[in-house]
Amino acid sequence: MSSGALASLDRRLLSGLCWLLAAIWVFGLVLLPQLFMIETSLWWLERDPQATALSQRIDRLYQEVMLRELDLQAAPVERRPLLEDEIARLREEIALLEAREQQPVKVYGFANYARMSGLHLQVFLRTLAYSVLVTLLSLAVCYPVAWTAARARSRRGRALLLLALVIPYAINELLRVYAWLMIFDYEGLLNALLVRLGLVDRQSGGIPFLTYPFTTFVAMVYAYILFMVFPLYNAFESLDEHQVEAARDLGASTWLLHRRVVVPHARPGIAVGCVMTFMLSAGSYSVPQIMSRGLGGDWFSQLVYRQFFEANNWNIGAAYAFSLLLACLVFVGLVMRLFRVGIREIAR
Amino acid sequence: MRFDRLVAVEPTDLDIRAGEFFSLLGPSGCGKTTLLRLISGFLKPTTGRILIGGRDMAGIPPSRRPTALIFQNLALFPLMSVWENVAFGLEARGVAKAERRRRAEALLELVALAGSADKKPAELSGGQRQRVAIARALAVEPSVLLLDEPLSALDLKLRQHMRHELRAIQRRVGITFVYITHDQGEALTMSDRVAVMRRGRIEQVDTPERLYEEPATAFVATFVGGSNLVPARVRRKAGTECLAETPLGNFRARNPQDLAEGAEGLLFVRPERLRPAAGHDNRIRGRVVERAFEGPFLLFTIETSQGQRLQVQWLNEGDVHALAAEVEVGFSAGDARILPPGPLADER
Numbered sequence: 001m002s003s004g005a006l007a008s009l010d011r012r013l014l015s016g017l018c019w020l021l022a023a024i025w026v027f028g029l030v031l032l033p034q035l036f037m038i039e040t041s042l043w044w045l046e047r048d049p050q051a052t053a054l055s056q057r058i059d060r061l062y063q064e065v066m067l068r069e070l071d072l073q074a075a076p077v078e079r080r081p082l083l084e085d086e087i088a089r090l091r092e093e094i095a096l097l098e099a100r101e102q103q104p105v106k107v108y109g110f111a112n113y114a115r116m117s118g119l120h121l122q123v124f125l126r127t128l129a130y131s132v133l134v135t136l137l138s139l140a141v142c143y144p145v146a147w148t149a150a151r152a153r154s155r156r157g158r159a160l161l162l163l164a165l166v167i168p169y170a171i172n173e174l175l176r177v178y179a180w181l182m183i184f185d186y187e188g189l190l191n192a193l194l195v196r197l198g199l200v201d202r203q204s205g206g207i208p209f210l211t212y213p214f215t216t217f218v219a220m221v222y223a224y225i226l227f228m229v230f231p232l233y234n235a236f237e238s239l240d241e242h243q244v245e246a247a248r249d250l251g252a253s254t255w256l257l258h259r260r261v262v263v264p265h266a267r268p269g270i271a272v273g274c275v276m277t278f279m280l281s282a283g284s285y286s287v288p289q290i291m292s293r294g295l296g297g298d299w300f301s302q303l304v305y306r307q308f309f310e311a312n313n314w315n316i317g318a319a320y321a322f323s324l325l326l327a328c329l330v331f332v333g334l335v336m337r338l339f340r341v342g343i344r345e346i347a348r
Numbered sequence: 349m350r351f352d353r354l355v356a357v358e359p360t361d362l363d364i365r366a367g368e369f370f371s372l373l374g375p376s377g378c379g380k381t382t383l384l385r386l387i388s389g390f391l392k393p394t395t396g397r398i399l400i401g402g403r404d405m406a407g408i409p410p411s412r413r414p415t416a417l418i419f420q421n422l423a424l425f426p427l428m429s430v431w432e433n434v435a436f437g438l439e440a441r442g443v444a445k446a447e448r449r450r451r452a453e454a455l456l457e458l459v460a461l462a463g464s465a466d467k468k469p470a471e472l473s474g475g476q477r478q479r480v481a482i483a484r485a486l487a488v489e490p491s492v493l494l495l496d497e498p499l500s501a502l503d504l505k506l507r508q509h510m511r512h513e514l515r516a517i518q519r520r521v522g523i524t525f526v527y528i529t530h531d532q533g534e535a536l537t538m539s540d541r542v543a544v545m546r547r548g549r550i551e552q553v554d555t556p557e558r559l560y561e562e563p564a565t566a567f568v569a570t571f572v573g574g575s576n577l578v579p580a581r582v583r584r585k586a587g588t589e590c591l592a593e594t595p596l597g598n599f600r601a602r603n604p605q606d607l608a609e610g611a612e613g614l615l616f617v618r619p620e621r622l623r624p625a626a627g628h629d630n631r632i633r634g635r636v637v638e639r640a641f642e643g644p645f646l647l648f649t650i651e652t653s654q655g656q657r658l659q660v661q662w663l664n665e666g667d668v669h670a671l672a673a674e675v676e677v678g679f680s681a682g683d684a685r686i687l688p689p690g691p692l693a694d695e696r
Contacts, residue, residue, distance in 0.1 A: 242423035245390060250437035250488055251411045260436070264427045 034325075041112050041318035045104040054101055061094045112319035120303055120320075127300035128327060130213060131282040138221045138277045139270070142228040147262075149229075150236035151244075165229055173223060177290045180219040184209040184291070208295070216291045216299075223287055224280045228273040235269025236262070271341040275332050282328050300324055357382050358548045359396060364526060366401070366491070369518050371527045371535040374545035375571070375693065380528045383545075384494050387526065388417045401491055411440070416485035418495045422477055424469040430480055431456065431465035437488035455483040459517065475506045475513075482517060492524045499534065511537050532572045536560065544568045546691070562604060563687070569616050571693035576622070576658045580615035580686055582607045592686050595654050599630040601684035613686040619647070619661040621683035628678025634658065635674050650675060 047055075068087045075083055116124070145165070152158040168176060183189045191206035200206060209215050239262060247257045263270070288299040304324065307317030336342070357379040364370045372380040385391040387398060389410035398405045400414055410417070416437070425433050432439075434455055435448035443451070449465075456462055459479035461472075469477055478498060485493055495514075499507045515538045518525045529535050535542045536556040543553040544567070552564045563569035566577060580592040582603065590603040592615050599615060607613050625631045634650030637657070641647075646662045648671065660677055 240421070240423060242419045242421055243425065245410070246417070246419060246423040246425075247436070247440075249388060249390075249410045249415075249417045250484070251440035252436070253411075253440065256440055260428070260439070261425055 037318045038322055040314050041316075041322050042110070043106050043108045044112060044315045046107045047102075047104040051102055051104070054097060058094060058097050058101065061090055061097070065090050065094070112315050113323065115316060116320070116323075120300075123298050123303055124300050124323070124327070126297065127282060127324070128331065130217070130299065131278050131328075134217050134220045134224075134281040135274050135278045137217055138225065138228045139274060141221060142225060142232055142273065146229050146232035147236055150233050150239075162233070165226060168222075169226060174286060174290070176223055177219050177287050180215070180222065181210075181290060184215045184218075186210075210292060211295045213292075213296055216288050216296060219291050220281050220284060220287045223284070224277050227276040227280060231269040231272040231276070232266065235266035239265050267339055268341050271336060271339050274335060278332065278335075279328055282324065357386070360550055362543060362550060362553065364492075364524060365541075366524055367522055368540040369515065369525045369527065369538055371529060371539040371542045372545060373529055373532060373535040373542050373572070375530055377547075378545040379548040380530075380545050381496060382548075384417070384496055384526065384528050387492070388415050388494050389413045390417075414491040416488050416490035416493055418481050418485050418493065418498045420497045420500060422481040422498065422501075424477060424480060424484070426469055428468075429465065430461070430467050430469060430472070433469065433480055434483045434487050436484060441488070451487065452483075455487055456480075458486070458520065459483045474502050475510060478502070478510055479513070482514075486521060490523065492526060493518075495525060495527045497528050497530070499529075500531075507534075514538060536572070544571060546571075562685070563616070564605070566614050566616070566687050566690040566692055569685075569687060574619040574659055574661065576617045576619060577687075577692070578615045578656060578658075580613050582609050582611045582613060582686060585609050589681055590686060592684075596632055596652055596656055599679075599684060600681035601630075601686050602682060603686050605686075605688055607686060607688060612689055614689055615684060616687050617658075617679050617684045619659040620645075620663075621679050622658065622660045622677040623662075623679065625676035625678035628680060630681065630684065631676055631678045632658065633674065633676045636671060639671065646671065650677065 065087060068083055068090065072080060072083045072087070145161075149158055149161045149165075152161060181188070185191070186206045186208065188206075188209070190209065191200060194200040194207065195202050243261055243265070244257065247261045252260070283301055284299070285301040285305055288296070289302055289305075292298075300320070301324070304317055304320045307313050307320055311317075360383070362383075372383060374380050382391065386393055387400075387405075389405060389408060405413055425436065428436070431449060431452040434452040435443075438448045438451060453462065453465055456465055459482055461476060461479055461483070464472060464476065464480075469480060472480065481498065482493075499510050499514075502510060511534060514525075514527075527535070527538065536559070539556055541553060541555055542559050544551045544559065546567050552559060552568045554562070554564075559568065560573055563572065569575050570577065578594045578596060580594045580599075580601075582590050583593040583598060584591040585603060585608075588602055588604065589600060590607070590609075592599050592601045592613070594615055601615055622632075632650075632652060634652040634656075637649050637651045639646065639648040641664075644664050646664055648660050648662075649657055650660060651657050658677070660675075
């Protein structure tokens with residue numbers, strides 16, 4: 001076999017491997033868990049009240065057995081036969097009752113989705129609204145930064161600016177959020193500064209920043225800033241410098257330049273940044289958990305977590321999680337429609 | 349104008365008259381684009397002043413100068429329709445939409461694009477896009493239109509057509525055109541006056557005719573049109589003429605720079621001024637080593653016994669097939685000039 005044929009076989013093998021990995025990723029790590037979650041959200045266990053009473057009785061009997069067994073270990077030899085008899089009798093009764101016991105019935109339906117309380121629905125809608133705010137805030141912060149970086153005349157300045165943006169990402173997300181916690185806490189930097197400036201009375205305990213949703217926004221904007229900056233940066237950088245100069249030369253103000261030339265050109269980049277930031281914020285658990293610590297309002301992701309790991313009800317948890325995903329997808333679809341951006345443009 | 353240590357344009361006095369078609373001609377890297385960007389305001393001069401209509405432009409940004417720039421790549425706004433492109437400058441000046449549209453259509457009519465107002469620039473041909481760029485620049489009613497090699501992207505036929513078009517438009521609107529090009533043909537055919545630049549210096553400013561007939565330096569002589577240069581020394585001066593001593597013999601030639609007797613120089617004759625020898629005092633005999641038939645002309649190269657090669661261009665009067673293997677060419681004293689030694693255009 002010639003080396004050329006070998007190379008082409010190699011290439012085919014390699015691309016086959018890549019496809020396989022991609023397929024494993026998409027099916028095994030995205031689709032299957034989602035399907036499992038959807039399935040889980042569509043059923044619940046149902047038992048009639050009598051059955052509940054029965055299983056409670058069985059539980060009680062088991063406890064009795066355990067107590068007798070403990071007694072047995074401590075009892076003098078002459079009392080043991082009596083206790084052993086009693087344990088045997090209890091076990092018989094348990095066996096009898098267990099024979100009558102039925103397995104709870106697995107019922108399929110959409111009821112899990114209808115079970116959201118008014119309060120939780122409120123949290124759900126508020127989370128979507130908050131995520132929109134975080135996205136807009138992030139866009140407002142990142143737009144000038146990305147523009148400055150993309151238009152920087154010297155290559156060095158541009159590289160330094162981008163490096164400065166990337167460096168914080170070398171540390172753990174939790175640490176980045178804790179940094180904000182240290183700033184906004186009661187005894188935090190900001191309060192200390194305000195006390196020092198005499199704007200806040202030390203006795204009052206400082207301003208309770210952490211109870212305001214705004215602090216969570218700030219931490220979140222910071223946590224996800226790169227997901228907004230880089231799509232914007234790429235979009236801005238691909239804009240021909242002459243377009244900017246032509247607009248300036250024709251007398252355009254900064255506002256007109258951006259409205260008519262830059263934003264239309266950067267639309268796909270803006271859409272990508274917004275979609276990513278929105279999805280990340282709506283699904284963020286650690287940031288609201290750390291920043292608000294229950295002092296501020298809950299985000300929906302925290303409710304989902306509690307359904308899974310505190311209420312131990314995976315069925316409702318799955319229904320909550322899937323609702324959030326669905327709402328986000330619908331929202332993203334609407335935004336893309338609004339900005340007239342296609343999937344293909346986003347993939348660019 | 350300096351960039352760090354690089355001097356892009358040496359201190360220069362250049363006076364462009366109102367309403368003329370003025371070209372800056374020079375090889376790439378000679379500083380002509382820098383000069384244009386200085387005029388348009390995208391660069392600030394390190395020293396010196398730029399006056400437009402007697403007004404000092406220092407501190408006035410491109411958007412407020414009475415200039416409009418046409419970029420090499422045109423820099424049309426790809427996402428706007430043709431008429432929106434043309435009307436962009438008016439939009440920047442706050443003209444109402446209906447009025448913008450009306451004026452854009454009038455301008456499109458001027459450049460013979462009346463039916464294309466609602467198309468996108470990408471739907472137009474190269475020449476049409478060119479005219480859109482001109483209309484867009486004219487819309488802001490500049491007193492100076494700056495054109496940065498706008499024809500360089502077009503194919504030869506279209507380029508020749510656009511030369512006439514540009515000249516006609518300039519006559520119609522009557523404003524000053526400052527046109528940058530490295531193509532001497534463009535500069536000669538379109539311009540009222542041409543400035544030839546080399547390495548940040550202006551070598552000569554003149555009408556196309558005088559530039560061709562009376563080049564002031566060896567660079568201009570070789571950059572504009574074909575040329576023959578032979579090392580020479582002024583042997584005897586006689587009024588505006590002189591006797592030049594060269595390896596090929598002594599020739600009578602004009603001495604426009606008034607070189608002193610004994611001074612070194614270059615004897616310069618255009619290829620088409622080397623005619624059949626009969627009736628001329630200045631004669632050179634040589635072997636024909638190359639010939640190229642160009643239809644209306646015959647171009648050939650002769651080599652003298654000293655090894656000097658000379659280019660000759662004869663009009664085709666039906667007898668070129670009879671060109672002998674060895675010819676004698678002659679030229680009149682009025683067609684030869686002795687120029688001070690200096691750098692040549694290095695394109696040959």
